[in-house]
Amino acid sequence: MSKPDLSVKFGKLKFKNPVILASGTAGYGYELENYIDLNELGGFITKGIYFNPRSGNPSPRIYETPCGMLNAIGLQGIGVKRFKSEILPFWKKYKTILGVNVAGEDEDEYKRVVEYLKDEKRIDFFEINLSCPNVHAGGKSPSWEPETTYKIIKSIKNISDKPIIAKLSPSVTYIEEIGESAEKGGADGISLVNTFVGMAIDIKSRKARISNVLGGVSGPAIKPMALALVYKLHKTVKIPIMGLGGINSAEDVLEFIIAGASVVQIGTASIIDPAASIKIIKSVEKEMVELNYKKIEKLIGKMEK
Amino acid sequence: MRKYRKLKITDKKRWGNNYLSLFFEDKEITDKVFPGNFFMIKVGNFYKNILPRPFSIARVFPEKSVFEIFFQVVGDGTKILSEYNEGDEVEILGPVGNRFPVNNDKKNILVAGGRGISPFLYLSKILKSENIDFTLFYGGKSEKDLMFKDYLSEFDTIFITETGDFGQKGLITEYLPEGDFNIMTCGPDIMMKKVYEFYENSDSSVFVSLEERMGCGTGICYGCAKKIITPEGVKMVRICQEGPVFDGGKVVWDE
Structure with missing residues (x-):
């Protein structure tokens, strides 16, 4: 039996398989070098990069919740300069499609990051993290509002020729509206979902379980909600979607693709097992053989009533 | 490549007061493990407790390729692990961390x-x-x-x-x-x-x-970071990757 075709076209990008490591749960890449062959991945997205280095939140930063986890790392990062001089050279020995997750404390910072990195050949696309708290807007995430989403994507689109993917927060009332604004702003794709806002309390001390009080919930707990958002957005926008949220098996991958994602990202599963992504790629292939699916691209959004 | 491997529990000892030891036999580990190092162990029951837990190396008997994990039941993860018996398998990653x-x-x-x-x-x-x-x-x-x-x-x-x-x-x-x-x-x-x-x-x-609530144990999630004095000032440094052993003079103790 011939191998199923796992390759997916995503606008200008061509992924050899639909499994991408999500931002924030795969470090900068070098951390995983002893655990997986990065070339086997469909793609890789770096930790969020702000213009300046950031120390992130104090500890404790994570807490396990049923079927998932809560985190508020606080986007600790090395900043664009060190990213360019220390991390990009590392990636030259790999062929994997590389996305840089772009973060910003305000609208201007996103632009400055993309401006700084726009000519780097090793970078294949920018994923714009529209869930960063805006320091000038009371900690609101840009992707909670259609106007800010539109404005930021539009301002970046003019700077770089590389594909721009808008990563959206799921903690909104009407995801279709936010997705449409990103599309109108010129986004080449959408990553959905970032973590859901959540919290946990220690009932003895009555303190929040993590220092930031509020954090992001990820893991299998959020999968059904993430899947529903991807499904809704796929019916609304024409640009392709990177689906994520609790994906941990071949079945999860195929569910997201059938719901309308073109490719998927693996997040929390890599924290649980650094080799999860590779195991998932292999089992997607196996599952497709069993189900007699020949080409994964043909399954995108192909839901039956 | 380093990876989670299934290892069989070869012996188990209850010490009383909720302390336990689990023993494993694996030459690859006993050959290279050194005090300071630790292991990440998947405690099972995936859909309730998804994160692996860190455990320090305890005794090692290199002549028999046997090593021991010693812990106290303090939460969900250690509770589940305490219910495993001789002959059961658990998934272990490591040794990781410094010495x-x-x-x-x-x-x-x-x-x-x-x-x-x-x-x-x-x-x-x-x-x-x-x-x-x-x-x-x-x-x-x-x-x-x-x-x-x-x-x-x-x-x-x-x-x-x-x-x-x-x-x-x-x-x-x-x-x-x-x-x-x-x-x-x-x-x-x-x-x-x-x-x-x-x-x-x-x-x-x-x-x-140092100890801190840990996510991955591989350096990717930045969940276990604590304040450490570095040449570039105080930074949040990962316990799993740069530690767990640190110079006490570099630790910000008032956290």
Whole structure:
């Protein structure tokens, strides 16, 4: 039996398989070098990069919740300069499609990051993290509002020729509206979902379980909600979607693709097992053989009533 | 490639007071593991407790390729692990993390509080076999918090209990010798901080093994970071990747 075709076209990008490591749960890449062959991945997205280095939140930063986890790392990062001089050279020995997750404390910072990195050949696309708290807007995430989403994507689109993917927060009332604004702003794709806002309390001390009080919930707990958002957005926008949220098996991958994602990202599963992504790629292939699916691209959004 | 491997539990011991030991046989691990290192263990029950848990190396018997994990039941993960029996398999990643730095020129002082004895069980054996001078101070609330008494009788061990029902009575820091030593300590933060402060103005160096809620154990999630003084100022540094053993002088203790 011939191998199923796992390759997916995503606008200008061509992924050899639909499994991408999500931002924030795969470090900068070098951390995983002893655990997986990065070339086997469909793609890789770096930790969020702000213009300046950031120390992130104090500890404790994570807490396990049923079927998932809560985190508020606080986007600790090395900043664009060190990213360019220390991390990009590392990636030259790999062929994997590389996305840089772009973060910003305000609208201007996103632009400055993309401006700084726009000519780097090793970078294949920018994923714009529209869930960063805006320091000038009371900690609101840009992707909670259609106007800010539109404005930021539009301002970046003019700077770089590389594909721009808008990563959206799921903690909104009407995801279709936010997705449409990103599309109108010129986004080449959408990553959905970032973590859901959540919290946990220690009932003895009555303190929040993590220092930031509020954090992001990820893991299998959020999968059904993430899947529903991807499904809704796929019916609304024409640009392709990177689906994520609790994906941990071949079945999860195929569910997201059938719901309308073109490719998927693996997040929390890599924290649980650094080799999860590779195991998932292999089992997607196996599952497709069993189900007699020949080409994964043909399954995108192909839901039956 | 490093990866999670299924290892069979070859033996299990209950110590009372919710302390347990699990034993595994694996030459690859016993050949390279060193005190300070730890393992990430998937505790099972994936859909309730998804994160792997970190466990320090305890005793190692290299001639039999046997190593031990020693822990106290303190939460969901350790509870589940405590219910495993001989013959059951668990998924283990490691050893990961750095090592306690042994010093051949100074006397080595090991200071263990409660379950912080783990890394010093094997370290004592290594130091003795290499004829390196050392003393182990091992403190707990009462006799039932001190384990491994037979094993530790082979070494220069000073037992200390707060109740005084075994060994010396009082706090471990009341018994530490003054002088120029290589100090290695593992236990509650408050104890390690006091050990550090005791030697702060001496020529001794103090190395501490830090603990923090951990996500991945591989350096990718930045969940376990703590404030550490680096050449570029105070930074949030990952316990799993750059640690868990740090120079006590570089730790920001007032966290």
